[in-house]
Amino acid sequence: xxxxxxxxxxxxxxxxAFLRRPEAVFWVFAFPLVLAAVLGFAFKSGKAASSRxxxxxxxxxxxxxxxxxxxxxxxxxxxRVQAELALRNGHVDVLVxxxxxxxxxxxxxxxxxxxxxxxxxxxxxxxxxxxLALDEVTERxxxxxxxxxxxxxxxxxxxxxxxxxGFAVADMRQRKVLKRFLVxxxxxxxxxxxxxxxxxxxxxxxxxxxxxxxxxxxxxxFRAGLLQYATLCLFGAIGFxxxxxxxxxxxxxxxxxxxxxxxxxxxxxLCSGVFFSYERxxxxxxxxxxxxxxxAMNDALRATMLEGAGFGQILxxxxxxxxxxxxxxxxxxxxxxxx
Amino acid sequence: MSGTALQARGLVKRFGDLTAVxxxxxxxxxxxxxxxxxxxxxxxxxxxxxxxxxxxxxQGTIKVLGxxxxxxxxxxxxxxxxxxxxxxxxxxxxxxxxxxLFKSFYAQSRSIEEALGIVxxxxxxxxxxxxxxxxxxxxxxxxxxxxxxxxxxxxxEPTTGLDPQARRNxxxxxxxxxxxxxxxxxxxxxxxxxxRLSEEVVIVDEGRVIAEGSPQGVIGRLEAxxxxxxxxRDGGAQRLEDAQLLGLPGVRDVRRAAASITLSVxxxxxxxxxxxxxxxEQGIALETLQTHAPTLEDVFMDLTGRxxxxx
Ligand SMILES: Nc1ncnc2c1ncn2[C@@H]1O[C@H](COP(=O)(O)OP(=O)(O)O)[C@@H](O)[C@H]1O
Ligand SMILES: [Mg+2]
Numbered sequence: 265x266x267x268x269x270x271x272x273x274x275x276x277x278x279x280x281a282f283l284r285r286p287e288a289v290f291w292v293f294a295f296p297l298v299l300a301a302v303l304g305f306a307f308k309s310g311k312a313a314s315s316r317x318x319x320x321x322x323x324x325x326x327x328x329x330x331x332x333x334x335x336x337x338x339x340x341x342x343x344r345v346q347a348e349l350a351l352r353n354g355h356v357d358v359l360v361x362x363x364x365x366x367x368x369x370x371x372x373x374x375x376x377x378x379x380x381x382x383x384x385x386x387x388x389x390x391x392x393x394x395x396l397a398l399d400e401v402t403e404r405x406x407x408x409x410x411x412x413x414x415x416x417x418x419x420x421x422x423x424x425x426x427x428x429x430g431f432a433v434a435d436m437r438q439r440k441v442l443k444r445f446l447v448x449x450x451x452x453x454x455x456x457x458x459x460x461x462x463x464x465x466x467x468x469x470x471x472x473x474x475x476x477x478x479x480x481x482x483x484x485x486f487r488a489g490l491l492q493y494a495t496l497c498l499f500g501a502i503g504f505x506x507x508x509x510x511x512x513x514x515x516x517x518x519x520x521x522x523x524x525x526x527x528x529x530x531x532x533x534l535c536s537g538v539f540f541s542y543e544r545x546x547x548x549x550x551x552x553x554x555x556x557x558x559x560a561m562n563d564a565l566r567a568t569m570l571e572g573a574g575f576g577q578i579l580x581x582x583x584x585x586x587x588x589x590x591x592x593x594x595x596x597x598x599x600x601x602x603x
Numbered sequence: 604m605s606g607t608a609l610q611a612r613g614l615v616k617r618f619g620d621l622t623a624v625x626x627x628x629x630x631x632x633x634x635x636x637x638x639x640x641x642x643x644x645x646x647x648x649x650x651x652x653x654x655x656x657x658x659x660x661x662q663g664t665i666k667v668l669g670x671x672x673x674x675x676x677x678x679x680x681x682x683x684x685x686x687x688x689x690x691x692x693x694x695x696x697x698x699x700x701x702x703x704l705f706k707s708f709y710a711q712s713r714s715i716e717e718a719l720g721i722v723x724x725x726x727x728x729x730x731x732x733x734x735x736x737x738x739x740x741x742x743x744x745x746x747x748x749x750x751x752x753x754x755x756x757x758x759x760e761p762t763t764g765l766d767p768q769a770r771r772n773x774x775x776x777x778x779x780x781x782x783x784x785x786x787x788x789x790x791x792x793x794x795x796x797x798x799r800l801s802e803e804v805v806i807v808d809e810g811r812v813i814a815e816g817s818p819q820g821v822i823g824r825l826e827a828x829x830x831x832x833x834x835x836r837d838g839g840a841q842r843l844e845d846a847q848l849l850g851l852p853g854v855r856d857v858r859r860a861a862a863s864i865t866l867s868v869x870x871x872x873x874x875x876x877x878x879x880x881x882x883x884e885q886g887i888a889l890e891t892l893q894t895h896a897p898t899l900e901d902v903f904m905d906l907t908g909r910x911x912x913x914x
Contacts, residue, residue, distance in 0.1 A: 270708050272707075273703060273704050273707035274704065277693065277696055277700065280696065280700070281693055284731075439692075439693075440687055440689055440690045440691065441690060441691070441692070441693070443657060443687060443690070444687055445708075447655050447656065447657060447680060447683070447685040448680055448709070448751075449677050449680040449681050449708055449710070450708040603657065
């Protein structure tokens with residue numbers, strides 16, 4: 265009978281201990297939904313945000329020419345000092361000063377400033393719209409939310425994978441439960457296996473909940489083959505599990521493992537294309553970024569979900585994930601401390 | 604049926620420069636309880652964890668139930684029950700679920716209901732660990748140690764931090780385990796615990812055995828009928844000289860603390876009478892005067908000049 269199996273009993277208790285912690289359930293399930301919903305609705309409309317442009321009150325010529333220009337919001341200031349202040353703290357994107365030619369003051373490092381500069385340029389030079397026709401992208405699969413959702417899912421799989429294992433192992437070591445298990449005939453493989461099994465239970469819940477929400481509520485397209493999608497999520501989950509185990513193989517305290525996990529995850533939050541494409545980084549480092557497990561996960565999730573890519577197309581990403589499964593897992597087994 | 608359940612010879616364990624256990628021998632006869640008694644840092648936990656197979660000794664040999672850790676570790680683990688010094692069980696898991704988990708590790712085990720009955724936690728079966736009191740949690744970890752029907756039980760300071768009632772509950776459980784033929788190795792720094800539960804005590808200090816034998820035998824070595832403690836007033840302790848005190852009838856030994864003096868005496872009545880006479884002659888007034896039968900604490904004092912428990 266199943267009842268007697270240490271592997272299943274360990275797994276069952278992992279699942280129970282997790283479900284009985286409402287705050288943990290919130291961070292794993294509710295938080296990503298809320299985040300996706302907020303970001304999704306914020307970017308769903310597709311309307312571009314206006315540029316805020318500062319003018320001095322005396323600049324009547326400029327005012328006339330910019331007034332009513334598309335996507336432009338004018339703010340008038342009585343003094344130059346005030347206008348400069350507004351520019352410095354980001355309240356306005358550019359300051360336009362009258363002159364021949366007019367002078368544009370801006371912080372070139374801010375992207376909004378660049379957008380505002382172009383809009384001012386178009387408005388005052390009266391480029392005719394028929395010289396460059398506009399065709400707005402509104403179709404499903406090419407909006408920001410469509411780009412964002414797979415990234416959020418990937419990030420969530422990484423977070424829950426690393427935390428569920430890394431934190432739990434460090435916690436059990438700190439509470440001396442690992443040591444207590446060691447004086448029983450429990451097989452170590454059952455112990456480690458129970459983490460993977462419990463992870464798979466939550467993986468299914470997580471992926472199904474988040475994906476259904478994205479498709480139904482945010483209208484993100486789902487063009488993936490189910491088998492490809494499931495395989496990819498499985499590879500990702502196991503890869504991150506191995507990494508979590510490695511991160512927790514020696515740390516003695518939960519504080520220690522928190523620092524370690526954030527250290528592992530931080531670069532990937534920034535560089536793996538969750539909120540914006542990693543193409544923005546210099547070309548030379550793209551090959552390195554693609555070797556990160558979260559980059560591989562996100563790229564492959566986007567390829568399958570948005571473009572219906574088959575196994576052939578996501579093979580390199582699956583390879584990267586497999587590498588991140590095998591190597592950390594064996595290292596973890598070598599380094600693992602029970603007490 | 605009397606054999607050796609546990610045998611250790613020449614155990615040594617070093618942590619860097621520190622020698623935590625320094626050539627320790629132990630032998631526990633089947634069906635008896637041996638208490639390792641010693642102050643904090645004496646090496647009790649290090650010793651018991653070597654015997655449990657958790658720590659590898661630097662030197663020495665260990666036989667548990669006639670088996671060795673090198674050859675038959677799994678077999679030993681099936682047959683021993685262990686309570687570590689500080690295990691904190693998972694909070695959001697019930698008492699029953701906790702036992703169910705430990706039960707799943709063993710080839711043979713008793714029922715969860717029976718284990719709960721032994722430690723008198725039947726009515727807490729479905730309560731989360733976090734809602735149990737310290738004493739109840741301690742009983743639950745005992746139940747985890749007993750679930751596999753072990754023949755040898757290792758207990759590392761099972762009652763430290765418990766109130767007297769909870770402590771007695773633990774003692775009852777250990778006694779009932781022994782009454783069914785179980786063997787126990789326990790560490791403690793409570794002499795009452797060692798005296799009550801064990802046939803044999805081994806007093807350790809700085810990783811070495813400094814006395815061993817039955818509690819009565821070890822105490823008997825003091826050759827004292829009782830211990831007399833006096834607190835003279837107003838620095839009177841300084842005015843009494845050791846030679847004067849040793850000259851009193853029946854006084855075997857004199858020890859001093861800040862403002863008190865402890866005497867080991869062989870004839871309580873004669874010694875106390877003469878002592879009061881001496882105090883009267885010198886005009887020294889008493890704050891308190893106490894006598895008690897000698898205990899293992901006094902043995903430890905006698906051997907090391909220190910208290911078992913941190914003051
Ligand atoms: N893992 C370890 N590393 C370094 N020193 C240790 C370790 N474990 C115990 N010690 C030291 O060994 C000595 C004995 O410790 P321990 O066996 O825990 O004593 P007890 O259980 O009698 O209080 C102490 O001085 C302790 O600080
Ligand atoms: Mg100890």
